[in-house]
Amino acid sequence: MIAKIRKIATFVEETHTEMGHPISPPTRRAAAVAVIENPHAGKYVEDLSDLMTIGEELGALLTEKAVAALGIPGPSAESYGKAAAVGEDGELEHAAAILHPKLGTPVRKVLGKGAALIPSSKKRGGLGVPLDIPLGHKDAAFVRSHFDGMEVRLNDAPRANEIMVAVAVTDSGRPLPRVGGLKKEEIKGEDGLR
């Protein structure tokens, strides 16, 4: 592992009731977050390939942690998302290098499938900055019941020379979906969209 990890946090959220309606079984989301050293903090570096490798490492590690926190086999996951927050001495492009070129393949390996684009967000921020990880169905991006988001934050990260990287996985959609659109039972699963 070339990533220098200071800290890892996992979050599991369960919704048991929404607007007085019992949710049974509860909807569940998990996120795993790693706080790593940013090797390029404070200077402009053209070649970001080391961050791409770090993305590959963290894709596997964080997805395994999130799935383990839910206590489900990878293929039972329904939706996913990823996000990164770069500390103040880093560049937004550092988050992009971690998230986009290589992080997805190991995520999909852990989850068995994942035809859909992994929704993502990124930002630069200080300690305690909230990260809103977008969520979408892993096999068909248009499944409307699974458009969601999960907020995570750590009061002590990211420091100026750090990057916070998050992968979120769920075993369900929103608690009371009722705005129509493609249902998960209707997924064809060919193009990652429908």
Added chain:
Amino acid sequence: MPDVHVRKRLTVVEEIFHEGGPPPYLSLRRAAALAVIQNPYAGHYVEEIAAFMEDLKPLGLEMAKSLVAALGGDATIIEGYGKGAIVGAKGELEHGALWHVPGGYAMREILGGAKAIVASTKKVGSPGARLDVPITHINASYVRSHFDSMEVGLADAPRANEILLALVMTTGPRIHARIGGLKSWEIKGEDGLR
């Protein structure tokens, strides 16, 4: 007696490898269990509220068990604990105090009779409010290496008529503890203090 209605739960596990110093052989883990419940006394002053403490005991036990499970399942590795509550805007601070007995009882029960008082904090707050839950050694409050805290909170809780309840456990001292004081191996274990 009012029932306990849980809307949502959150489990957070932090694993801390270092904080700029030499990574110790054992990383520090902290876990928090949060439950968001309806406040049966929201919106009006109720004189007799103490009976609700008894109702909260089963939830406390469940949360304490879930913390031990989140930290690997072995209660003997737990070294620090703390508890706290955030009362939604239509409640009063005294409602948060209802958590002292059931929260403390639950953790002592699960940890086999821990001796030290459970450090605690509480406040009234809106959704997204953060709580710094204080942490001390489970058998001797004066163990300086184990004075710690963990920030917790949820973007959508507590609503005005809710209470967010929190329990926290840790597996060891601060990651680079080095300011002296009573050591964990010097505990006499008679009075819960030293």
